[in-house]
Amino acid sequence: GINDDVTHTSLDFDPAFDIESDDIVRAMFWGLGSDGTVGANKNSIKIIGEETPFYAQGYFVYDSKKAGARTISHLRFGSNPIHSTYLIHRANFVAVHQFVFLERYNVLDNAANGATFLLNSPYGPDEVWDQIPRPVQEQIIEKNLKLYVIDAAAVAKETGMGARINTIMQTCFFAISGVLPQDEAIAQIKHAIQKTYGKRGEAVVRKNYAAVDSALAHLHEISVPDQATGSIQKPPPVPAAAPEFVQAVTAKMIAGDGDMLPVSALPADGTYPTGTTQWEKRNIGLEVPVWETDLCIQCGKCVMVCPHAVIRSKVVEESALEGAPAGFLTMDAKWRELKGQKYTLQVAVEDCTGCTLCVEVCPAVDRQNPERKAINMHPQLPLREEGRQNWDFFLNLPEIDRVDTLKFTNVKNSQLLEPLFEFSGACPGCGETPYISLVTRLFGDHAIVANATGCSSIYGGNLPTTPWSQNKDGRGPAWSNSLFEDNAEFGLGMRLTIDKQSIYVRELVDRLRGEIGDDLADSLLSADQSTEAGIIAQRERVVALKDKLVNAATPAEKDLLSLADMLVKKSVWIIGGDGWAYDIGYGGLDHVLASGRNVNVLVLDTEVYSNTGGQSSKATPLGAVAKFAASGKPNDKKDLGMMAMSYGTVYVAQIAMGASDSQTMKAILEAEAYDGPSLIIAYSHCIAHGYDMAQGMNQQKLATQSGYWPLYRFNPEWRAQGKKPLKLDSKAPKIPLEDYMYNENRFRMLTKSNPERAKKLLADA
Ligand SMILES: Cc1ncc(C[n+]2csc(CCOP(=O)(O)OP(=O)(O)O)c2C)c(N)n1
Ligand code: SF4
Ligand code: SF4
Structure with a gap:
């Protein structure tokens, strides 16, 4: 029963009341x-x-x-x-x-x-x-x-x-x-x-x-003893450090007692705090990675691919390590710019799902013992307590200075950026989430996300917790999910609103320059926000502006005060799966791409409707078995990239992190920098493909090497610069298509159920 303590319409009941007969x-x-x-x-x-x-x-x-x-x-x-x-x-x-x-x-x-x-x-x-x-x-x-x-x-x-x-x-x-x-x-x-x-x-x-x-x-x-002798107590559902709302509401839901919450405990406007997955220690990884400092080359590949943002690195001054737990490992940082500092790689063992993707991508192998890499899986239980202490210490170490240290344009450097999407409830080893995590590392503190319904809305915003989080300044992506079918329009609406508000606020700055001073007004209006340093400088100007407006009295001053934050750049991301982008939301997506507005569309292409169990979409490849394509999809995957490129005004990239993490980085940075619509189609391995997810990134590589998933970038700006707008980033196929396809059950199934047809579809593909 619902405990309605707001409108008082619920009835009391006796939970012990029972009429079930004993022979059931x-x-x-x-x-x-x-x-x-x-x-x-x-x-x-x-x-x-x-x-x-x-x-x-x-x-x-x-x-x-x-x-x-x-x-x-x-x-x-x-x-x-x-x-x-x-x-x-x-x-x-x-x-x-x-x-x-x-x-x-x-x-x-x-x-x-x-x-x-x-x-x-x-x-x-x-x-x-x-x-x-x-x-x-x-x-x-x-x-x-x-x-x-x-x-x-x-x-x-x-x-x-x-x-x-x-x-x-x-x-x-x-x-x-x-x-x-x-x-x-x-x-x-x-x-x-x-x-x-x-x-x-x-x-x-x-x-x-x-x-x-x-x-x-x-x-x-x-044989059960007569007396309880155990020394292990049950921990509280969330750690004592969790904020009040999490203790009072989220914790009850985590413990499975959400139905008992009174109606009054729930936020009236449906807004929930972000960054709450960190309080839900799921401990579901039976094995977790353990770091070997003698082998690590600090490439950051493990950090980049972790679907749950569980393995992270930092570089800090040695003095910051004072008071570190005994087992806290560090090594000299291998960056010219960070000489003399210490590098550390840590795993949140209680949040790790044990998916093994990180170990699979680790390139540092022990020559004496090729089984041993710079990270290796070990049973979680004996590591849990020490891991918890190390992780807590790690979290309190300072984050890297995002402006005065490194350029965060490659994998090695960007591993040091804090992800603002963490510990999601996606399937262990999911191929979608590493892309989202990377976007938040790069642009999270000024991102606004429109999320289509699909896996990403479920692991992204399902009660009781959300992986979308904030940095220490309280900045993080603002996230919302409208519908499956209208997500592109939903995101466009966000962009139009931001644009409208920013036009108005700029007008106000100009109109009120008498009150705020010409220097500040000019610098606010002419700010270059194409870099992180530019954005940070503009935020500082906005603080100065707000200071000047503390006694705002006129309607114009009040408007300026309330809209001042719109002077800072916002990065709009429209995210969803292929079912949304290729099928059900396609009309809207096409409209948004044609609109010329500055939005970034990220299509997490699992080539099926994953969240509802793997139905065929127009992204499903020829020959793959999926629901509604039981005898293998008879026709080709729709070429969404080509369709978008035909406008000539849309930035388009096809990426696969497992095939090239550096091309993935480049595409995401270019898409965001492009002042117009961008479309990124990201190969996302998924449980629906039918193989061990630990091999997900390796399969991505084979997809590209076989020519199935070419990597490319199409940038209208290059044309304006007199260059060719399309760059093919992958080489000519070097392995047969079946070496990629038949590692996956979705293709292999047909060779069992209908070998003749499988042969024909492979030839067609
Ligand atoms: C109009 C509408 N139809 C169907 C659904 C049910 N539904 C929810 S998620 C989903 C699948 C999403 O697939 P996709 O866009 O490929 O994303 P993925 O789950 O693969 O990440 C469906 C069919 C819905 N929410 N709305
Ligand atoms: S095993 Fe999976 S979840 Fe755990 S750290 Fe590695 S990639 Fe992340
Ligand atoms: S169903 Fe596929 S896409 Fe969805 S969370 Fe699981 S692995 Fe990721």
Whole structure:
């Protein structure tokens, strides 16, 4: 029920009220988005419904965050028809598929007395009890729960399943619950695996079978002690340093208790503070990168590709390192301009998703031991406490001076800029977010973002937290999401408003030069803001202007005071996916590109509608299997870049960070500098492409090397300078197209289901 303490229209209710009969089996499964828990439970409920005389019901609770969020599957079954239209609150079976949830959520609050508790634990049967937080131990004892544990991650690793523990946990559920005889349950699970994964190929099915077969050997019943002995306490949902609103509202939502918030706690105008993902320590990376100073060449590639802005570097004076934690690593900075200073690379281990992209792109390899790079993945748990201290210290180190130190026009230097988009809830290893993060490093403190609906609006602005953040001066991107279909127009509206306000404010400066002085008025009106130094100088002038207007009395003075900030340059970014740009928002995008206005459009091209599960868009390539293109897309990808170039007045670039991070940098800087519309089409690998995301950046390179994704920049300014406006930044193809395509399931699938057609489409492509 809603607690409406504003209009007082809600009714009180008794949360303990319950009429459910005792012969209904009620099971709750706590999983992590993309670990397969929901899919496995959907299979389980089908098996129970179809293969037993029981009636069955399944209901699945998850938010619209991308992978890595909490999911809860509620399953009921029994001999009588089930009419319950509410979630389970008296479960006789609770499975927790992620050990870290014991610290974060009240997973046993809904366990009934005598219920069974199945826990996926990285700790073996002998040590697990001591690792369970004390309040959870108390609940286990008080509620008389039967406790089973399995190290499903280890079984998954052994059987080649990667991070997918779903079928392992499902097997344990059937084994413990006894709802079907064990042999029959296993046969049914295997049948469901064949149905679900068959089209992904024999190997996937076989790995799942192996996981099922070895699950039971690793399942242990734990004898529960009479007394809670644990020394581990549950941490608060957000750190004590979090601001008041985050403590009072965001923390409740993070803990899963958002429904309990009274209406009055929510902001009346729908405006939420930014920079809040930093308070949500998700701890979902089982392994995290560890830095080796003897090998690091300080190239910054790992920092650039991290989809979650979790690995960062700084260069500081040695004196700033006073009081550093014992394990805080540094090395001499390898910059001529920063000689004598110290370089440090740090990982927010509690925010890392363990995606491995950073390690994959690291070029510094140990010659004696090629397995060892300058960063390598290690188990997170033993590193967590030290990592937390190092990260806190790192955050308090000074940021690089953006004006008087380096030119931030290459990857090596720009790694030192603070990202204002961090710890997003995008899928681990997402190919979209590194581009956004880079834009915020470069222009974040004066950016205004119009975000189309899609993955980027979900990981970008989904309650309770947002990754869009601020620098120490409180400046950061202003962000908003309107609709899927009108985002380009939405962004154009922002530009028109800024332009209109800036024309008016400039008029006022001129009109009121008597009050503010000719010198200040002239410098405000003639300021060159094409560089960061120019923008900072203009901000200082605006401060001086506001000082002069403290006693503003006339309407013109008051207007000038309220609009003074519009004298500072704003960078408008219109961001969205290919479903938006190529399809549903295309009419508006075309209008905006033709308008000649100074906006920057960033298309995060995953070549499908990713957020809704991978439907084909006009960006989907020939031969790829997607929803609505089950037999392989029969026609070519639309060439959005060519269409935009045909205007002759639009800056257009096609980029792929994994293929060339320096070309990506150049294109983003040029697009922003161009005083007119810019369109950047950014290759974004995605879980929808069907391969290990750790290989995302490598796949981007192959896309370009095979000629599938040429890199180019088209700059109308070059034509004005008498040069050719189009530069092809990539070389002629040097590998066969199939060497790129057939690493990805979206293309490979067709070679299994329809080899003849696959051959034809490959030839056409
Ligand atoms: C008019 C409209 N139709 C459909 C949807 C549902 N919807 C939300 S996000 C999305 C997919 C977005 O795909 P894309 O633009 O490619 O971005 P991605 O998720 O790949 O980043 C869809 C279809 C919507 N929000 N509005
Ligand atoms: S493993 Fe992934 S999330 Fe973690 S630091 Fe590396 S790139 Fe970032
Ligand atoms: S683009 Fe793909 S990988 Fe990134 S968040 Fe969306 S679905 Fe996940």
